Amino acid sequence: MAHAYTPGLKVTDSTIITKRRRLPILGEVLVNLGDTVRPETIVARTKIPGDPETVNVANKLGLEPEDVPDCMLKKEGDTVKKGEIIAEKKSFFGLFKSTLESPIDGTLDIISPITGQITLRGPAIPIEIDAYIPGKVIEILDREGVVIQTHAALVQGIFGVGGERQGVLRMAVDDPNEVLTADKITPDMKGCVVVGGSLVTLDAIQKADQVGVVGIVAGGLIDRDLVTFLGYDIGVAITGQEDINLTIIMTEGFGQIRMADKTFKLLKSLDGKVASINGATQIRAGVMRPEVIVALEEESEVHDTVFSGGMEVGTLIRIIREPYFGKLATIVALPPELQQIESGTKARVLVAKLETGETVTVPRANVELIEG
Amino acid sequence: MAQINKEKINSIIATDCGSTTTKAILIEKVDGVFRLIARGEAPTTVEAPFEDVTIGVRNAVRELEELVGRKFLSGDEERGLITPRIDEKTGVDLYLSTSSAGGGLQMMVAGVVKNMTAESAERAALGAGAIVMDAIAINDGRMPHQKIQRIRQLRPDMILVSGGIDGGTISHVAEIAELIAAAEPRPRLGIGYNLPIIYAGNKDARNYVKDILGHKTDLRIVENLRPVLEREVLGPARHEIHNLFMEHVMAQAPGYNKLMKWTDAPIMPTPGAVGLIIENTAKQENMSVVGVDIGGATTDVFSVFKETFNRTVSANLGMSYSICNVLTEAGVENILRWIPFDIDPFDLRNRIRNKMIRPTTIPQTLEDLVIEQALAREALRLAFEHHKRLAVGLRGIQQVRDISQTFEQTSTGETLVDAMELGMIIGSGGVLSHAPRRIQSVLMMLDAFQPEGITRITVDSIFMAPQLGVLSTLHPEAANDVFQRDCLIRLGTAIAPVGEAKEGDPCVTVIATLPNGQVVEKSVPYGSIDTIPLAEGHADVVIRPARGFDVGAGRGHEVKAQLEGGVGGLIIDARGRQPFFLPSDTENRIRKLVEWYKALDVYPMDVLAKYVKK
Known part of the structure; x- marks a missing residue:
């Protein structure tokens, strides 16, 4: 493949963001083409069939399964009320009766003469989809949802947990190297998205959770702290569904890693504005990375950097694997031929100068471009 | 399956659309045998922003074109590859593809007894290339409402239902069908489509399964995969899984409708x-x-x-x-x-x-x-x-044992x-x-x-x-x-060799006659590993395990064989087995x-x- 290196994550002060908001099953779209929506605007809704409950009528009334349909007082599709008698067994010339009450409100779905069971279904469960970001409806997906577009600043993180949330961005540190500790979390941050520097500690996450912070954005996080906070280990890189009250987004990786200057400066410039965030991460083809989106009040020029030429001498990079993990450097040479590295692998490499002045050789696959 | 005239096939392109990359290979007949000529790859384009698998396929094939300096792609993007071959420089005779993109084939299986019909169904699904998300059975230890919840939660591409031998239980099969009907499962792809369900259970329960699931799902009925306890017939179920994979899963995945038209076989x-x-x-x-x-x-x-x-x-x-x-x-x-x-x-x-x-x-x-x-x-x-x-x-199943097996557990x-x-x-x-x-x-x-x-x-x-x-x-x-x-x-x-001893005790001696006639003898003690270099060809080998060690002929018995070499040669692994010495x-x-x-x-x-x- 032409580009073997990891393309940088998008960090830009102005871009066009398009979001598809779709229902899990067909339903009703509630907005019109061209409408302006807020993040909390419900754009589509539907109802999914209610929870079913099976009742073994044959057992309860002491019947053979094939006799069950004859004893039912309700037909398939009928509405039933909780406590309503739905089946009756008469015995001894009709003198004795045993009856069965419906355990739930709902409808009678299936009467089975084979198993002697019936299936009752509870009321349909409504599902609503909100807009998530403020913007304009640019496409209606018939009975499925909408496409919303907005002009916004965007920061993509490398890994996150927790789903979609909105809150006011609040800088909790002054420097991208600073660690976000518990003492920097204050009660007035309730409902906010708090930004830290190189690391967020476990006690800071726990305090943020108590205070009611909706999101944390920081450079890094220690693996065991994440496991402690979640209460379980994440085995597979697919997140976003965690049952937690705040979303956490890491911009750089696991461990203490200084937040990239560009990311930090951009977040700082957005301090006080409302952000839509999502920690959902999926690492495979069609990678999904966590995001911080801040809609812009006015349309401005789009600053999407396109790395058509890839790396060149002078490009700023971050090394993303041992032995220089997390270090920033500038490319000083790009030898074209394959070189053998310490592990014995033959790979395309680059020569880069670290911030300390040291010159190192690393595989091109192990660096990330930093958008300058 | 499509029929081809093999005589006319001289060049073939096959692609594999993986979840990350799409790989294309070019195979051609050289001096009467087929050989790999070139390989190209490109990122798979099933997901956003491209959402069309054929872009990745075309990119991978384009890499082949560049490598061999020939033309395989039609100028018309809808048409794909040029087949059959027009001349030495243009087109190929056959184009084929496999796919695991977009998460591959994700299935759920169900059966009556967990380690009998449900297990057979699981084997059928796995053998057809699916990921089995869950196996539901009457006796799997979960309450009916838990099973229903689970079926609702997962959104499989299809469900394979088995249960009962022919002429056996109907009520348990019906119970499984009712559970699925109650859950009203939705397919992963294709909003608004009915979920495909394959029924491969007791043939006497077919009508009832049809009554319960026929109107809610896209139901297919195939031969029972366990017609009698002693026999497992997985072929028809696997075949139907492949059909549905093409008809439903692939047809819903982005760009596959196009790709399906390009290939000479499903x-x-x-x-x-x-x-x-x-x-x-x-x-x-x-x-x-x-x-x-x-x-x-x-x-x-x-x-x-x-x-x-x-x-x-x-x-x-x-x-x-x-x-x-x-x-x-x-x-x-x-x-x-x-x-x-x-x-x-x-x-x-x-x-x-x-x-x-x-x-x-x-x-x-x-x-x-x-x-x-x-x-x-x-x-x-x-x-x-x-x-x-x-x-x-x-x-x-019942086993017929003879007197010699009386004490075997x-x-x-x-x-x-x-x-x-x-x-x-x-x-x-x-x-x-x-x-x-x-x-x-x-x-x-x-x-x-x-x-x-x-x-x-x-x-x-x-x-x-x-x-x-x-x-x-x-x-x-x-x-x-x-x-x-x-x-x-x-x-x-x-x-x-299988066996255990003290570290350093004798374990095995190997005497190898190499292709050049040279005889090499090596004794490797227990707890060690060694090699006899043999980069190419075969060696005639005599293996003499020490007392208590077995290399296939019983403890302490010699084995003679002709063994194939390779970059690692003959590897004498005397680190023990059952247990492994570490x-x-x-x-x-x-x-x-x-x-x-x-x-x-x-x-x-x-x-x-x-x-x-x-």
Whole structure:
């Protein structure tokens, strides 16, 4: 493949963001083409069939399964009320009766003469989809949802947990190297998205959770702290569904890693504005990375950097694997031929100068471009 | 299946649309045999922003065009490849494809009894190339509402329902059908479509199943996969799974409608195609075979023992996407046991997490490579354990025993996997196919699978088994030519005596007559590993196990065989089996690991020494 290196994550002060908001099953779209929506605007809704409950009528009334349909007082599709008698067994010339009450409100779905069971279904469960970001409806997906577009600043993180949330961005540190500790979390941050520097500690996450912070954005996080906070280990890189009250987004990786200057400066410039965030991460083809989106009040020029030429001498990079993990450097040479590295692998490499002045050789696959 | 005139086939392109990359190979007839000519790859384009698989296919084929300086792609993007070939420079005679993109084929299975019909259904689904998300059974220990909840939660591509032998239970089959009807499951792809369900159970229950599920789902009825207890008939169910995969799953996936028109044979699920190649190899070589494909997200294991093919997929054991799960399932201790130096477990965890979130990076230091290969050993071991549990004989059947078996405590449903009977291992996947030294792949597979007796070790050089698998459905000779000549890399043959002794005690002596007539004799003590170099060809070998050790003919009995060489030669693995010898105390463990790595020249020892000292 032409580009073997990891393309940088998008960090830009102005871009066009398009979001598809779709229902899990067909339903009703509630907005019109061209409408302006807020993040909390419900754009589509539907109802999914209610929870079913099976009742073994044959057992309860002491019947053979094939006799069950004859004893039912309700037909398939009928509405039933909780406590309503739905089946009756008469015995001894009709003198004795045993009856069965419906355990739930709902409808009678299936009467089975084979198993002697019936299936009752509870009321349909409504599902609503909100807009998530403020913007304009640019496409209606018939009975499925909408496409919303907005002009916004965007920061993509490398890994996150927790789903979609909105809150006011609040800088909790002054420097991208600073660690976000518990003492920097204050009660007035309730409902906010708090930004830290190189690391967020476990006690800071726990305090943020108590205070009611909706999101944390920081450079890094220690693996065991994440496991402690979640209460379980994440085995597979697919997140976003965690049952937690705040979303956490890491911009750089696991461990203490200084937040990239560009990311930090951009977040700082957005301090006080409302952000839509999502920690959902999926690492495979069609990678999904966590995001911080801040809609812009006015349309401005789009600053999407396109790395058509890839790396060149002078490009700023971050090394993303041992032995220089997390270090920033500038490319000083790009030898074209394959070189053998310490592990014995033959790979395309680059020569880069670290911030300390040291010159190192690393595989091109192990660096990330930093958008300058 | 499409019929072709094999005489007219001279050049073939086959693609495999994987979850990350789409790989294209060009095969052509050269001097009467089919050979691999070139290989191209490009990122898969199933997901946003492209959402059209054919873009990736065209890009991969374009790379082939550039490599060989010819034209394969039609100028019309809708038409795809130029078939048949127009002249020497334009087009190919055949185009085929497999696919595992977009998460592959995800299924749910259901049966009456967990380790009988539900297990048969699971084998049918796995064999067809699916990932089995869950197996529901009447006796699986869950309450009906829990099962319903589970069915609702998962959104499979299809459900395979079995249950009851012909003429057996109807009520339990009906119960399963009612559970599914109550859950009203929705398919993963194609909003507004009915979920495909294949019923392969008791034929007497068909009408009832139709009544319950017919109007709510896209129901297909096939032959019972367990018509009698003693027989499993998986073919019809597998065939219907492939049909539905094409009709429903593929038709809903972005761009596949177009791709389906381009190919000369139906698109196969990637693992289903690999399974075909493994089955054919076992038949041709007349031996038991284990194949493994370790990917970023999953590890597939295929086996043929006693002429029975089995496949399992460990959905959450892989080297990038699910690498953290390998750590969780194996435990830090099991990973560390293969590493000959100290490493802080916290540091190890952060490193593994960073590999997960940046999966395209490669180990730069030897330390990182050793860690990655330790993880691979454990992922392979766990996937193999999983496979052994599912690759079993039929349970619940009556066995006819003779007087000699009176004292044998064998029961039905035992694993078919027999490490002594295993004749060949085929490894594939980045960590095995692209190890900096081939011998590293040999040792990873020996440590993970612990084959016994005599076993050939091979790797698939560039993972083209999927393409060759689908090709074998139309042109088996072409597929076999390329598989034998260009795909399989012969790494050598392992000789592993079964038994236990004290470290340093006699274990085995091997006398090999090499192709040049030279005779080499090596005695390897218990707890050690050594090799007899044999890069190419075969050697006539006499193996003399010490008393108490077995290499296939019984304890202490000599075995004579003609063994195939490879880059690792003849590997004499005297580290014992049942149990495998690995000291538990750190100092001795590191001493032994270093000794083994040195004996086989696994790693550059001067560099390794730096980390061992540290």
